[in-house]
Amino acid sequence: MNTSPTHNRTELEQLSKPLIKKVAIIGAGLGGLAVAIALRKLGYDVQVYEKAQDFRPIGAGLGLFPNGLNFLDAISPGIVETIKNSGCVVKTSVLKNIQGETIRANPANSYHNYGHPLTTVWWWRLQQILASQLPAENIHLNHRCIGFKQDEHSVNIFFENGKQVSADLLIGCDGINSVVRDTLIGNGQPRYLQSMSWRTVIKYNQEILNPGELGFVKGNKDFMFLLNVGEDYISWVYRRFSPDIMISKNAEDAKSLVLSNIADWGESLRSLVEATPAAQIAENPICDRLPLNSWTRGRVTLLGDAAHPMSPSIGQGANSTFEDAYELALCFSQASRIEDALANYEQRRIPRTKLIQNRSALGEMSYYATDRTEIDKQMQEQSNMTSEEFQNWVFNYKLDQSLNPVNP
Ligand SMILES: Cc1cc2nc3c(=O)[nH]c(=O)nc-3n(C[C@H](O)[C@H](O)[C@H](O)COP(=O)(O)OP(=O)(O)OC[C@H]3O[C@@H](n4cnc5c(N)ncnc54)[C@H](O)[C@@H]3O)c2cc1C
Numbered sequence: 001m002n003t004s005p006t007h008n009r010t011e012l013e014q015l016s017k018p019l020i021k022k023v024a025i026i027g028a029g030l031g032g033l034a035v036a037i038a039l040r041k042l043g044y045d046v047q048v049y050e051k052a053q054d055f056r057p058i059g060a061g062l063g064l065f066p067n068g069l070n071f072l073d074a075i076s077p078g079i080v081e082t083i084k085n086s087g088c089v090v091k092t093s094v095l096k097n098i099q100g101e102t103i104r105a106n107p108a109n110s111y112h113n114y115g116h117p118l119t120t121v122w123w124w125r126l127q128q129i130l131a132s133q134l135p136a137e138n139i140h141l142n143h144r145c146i147g148f149k150q151d152e153h154s155v156n157i158f159f160e161n162g163k164q165v166s167a168d169l170l171i172g173c174d175g176i177n178s179v180v181r182d183t184l185i186g187n188g189q190p191r192y193l194q195s196m197s198w199r200t201v202i203k204y205n206q207e208i209l210n211p212g213e214l215g216f217v218k219g220n221k222d223f224m225f226l227l228n229v230g231e232d233y234i235s236w237v238y239r240r241f242s243p244d245i246m247i248s249k250n251a252e253d254a255k256s257l258v259l260s261n262i263a264d265w266g267e268s269l270r271s272l273v274e275a276t277p278a279a280q281i282a283e284n285p286i287c288d289r290l291p292l293n294s295w296t297r298g299r300v301t302l303l304g305d306a307a308h309p310m311s312p313s314i315g316q317g318a319n320s321t322f323e324d325a326y327e328l329a330l331c332f333s334q335a336s337r338i339e340d341a342l343a344n345y346e347q348r349r350i351p352r353t354k355l356i357q358n359r360s361a362l363g364e365m366s367y368y369a370t371d372r373t374e375i376d377k378q379m380q381e382q383s384n385m386t387s388e389e390f391q392n393w394v395f396n397y398k399l400d401q402s403l404n405p406v407n408p
Pocket of ligand 1: 026027028029030031032049050051052061062063064143144145146173174175176177178179197199237284303304305306312314315316317318319320321
């Protein structure tokens with residue numbers, strides 16, 4: 001801070017005042033909760049508004065990579081140990097044929113070189129772990145944001161339930177169909193990436209994966225991930241190339257569709273899908289949006305999928321979101337004006353997430369390609385990095401400073 005004698009009293013008062021006091025976050029997903037924890041550490045009054053009526057067990061497993069885990073640990077030291085205990089530290093990744101037989105097993109120990117092992121976890125448990133780090137009264141369920149208005153002093157946020165709150169800073173963490181982004185920039189339709197997804201988490205005691213394994217089944221224009229997510233729960237994610245979006249009429253139809261698609265797969269894999277209650281299978285088109293050049297207007301910004309929705313092909317959606325959360329808080333801990341903090345946040349985050357978004361879109365298609373030469377060429381051109389260099393660049397992303405409270 002510049003405290004030179006040329007500053008008059010009012011300027012000094014201004015500089016010593018906290019930059020912001022009240023922060024409103026829309027969305028209690030992984031990004032909203034992570035950034036809430038980070039900003040509370042700086043001493044801000046942080047309130048999170050979530051449209052869901054309660055935290056329900058969502059059927060998704062996630063792979064957490066070293067970059068995401070490094071940043072989570074910086075936000076809340078010790079949290080990664082809790083996550084590892086809840087999920088599964090991957091020791092081996094196995095490639096299976098459609099009969100369910102393992103045809104290759106690769107040790108997954110290279111991730112350790114970047115600070116943390118690859119860890120698979122149930123999305124819902126991760127959400128619970130993050131939420132448990134915040135006072136319950138700071139998370140407001142049943143608050144669907146429908147818009148906001150800002151001026152030079154504050155931002156007013158409106159909810160479907162008729163409530164209205166005012167804050168110094170608004171962060172839209174409301175996912176790929178973000179209302180905050182739509183109000184701020186205008187959304188349009190997400191871009192469909194010609195890939196459909198069906199996924200769930202179920203308790204499953206049959207031997208389909210050994211402890212510490214992550215499975216990948218390569219079919220013809222389709223594939224399946226098998227994730228151990230702890231305590232005998234397995235997440236299966238089935239994806240299939242589909243030029244058009246296909247939305248089933250009901251849950252039973254969605255399950256039947258998956259079963260008919262894998263009719264020639266082995267018994268162990270079909271049984272896993274058969275054992276899944278239809279209502280627990282989430283059917284989604286895989287979508288992203290083109291990267292933006294700016295995420296901010298005034299005192300409103302975006303984070304996570306609201307800012308940079310990407311295909312899950314390289315598993316960086318949540319991981320890059322944890323980087324956003326830490327870096328946004330870091331920018332506020334260092335700046336003396338909101339504009340500077342948010343400009344610095346964009347400078348740090350947009351170039352990196354743009355590259356990851358673009359690579360993820362190509363990655364989705366590479367799963368289905370019979371000849372990867374053209375896709376590999378495009379990937380190389382996009383980032384000027386080989387696949388190995390790109391992976392190293394993603395996982396090796398380091399925190400450059402620690403978070404210090406603004407108002408100790
Ligand atoms: C099939 C699949 C597999 C994936 N696998 C991985 C993986 O292995 N690794 C990885 O890193 N990422 C993965 N991802 C991506 C990851 O799930 C997301 O990138 C991550 O959850 C982003 O977090 P977020 O908080 O930005 O958004 P979300 O997690 O989508 O959370 C948004 C929250 O906002 C709430 N909300 C929405 N609208 C409103 C509103 N108007 N008012 C109030 N609340 C609202 C929602 O209810 C939700 O709680 C995967 C995604 C898919 C589809």
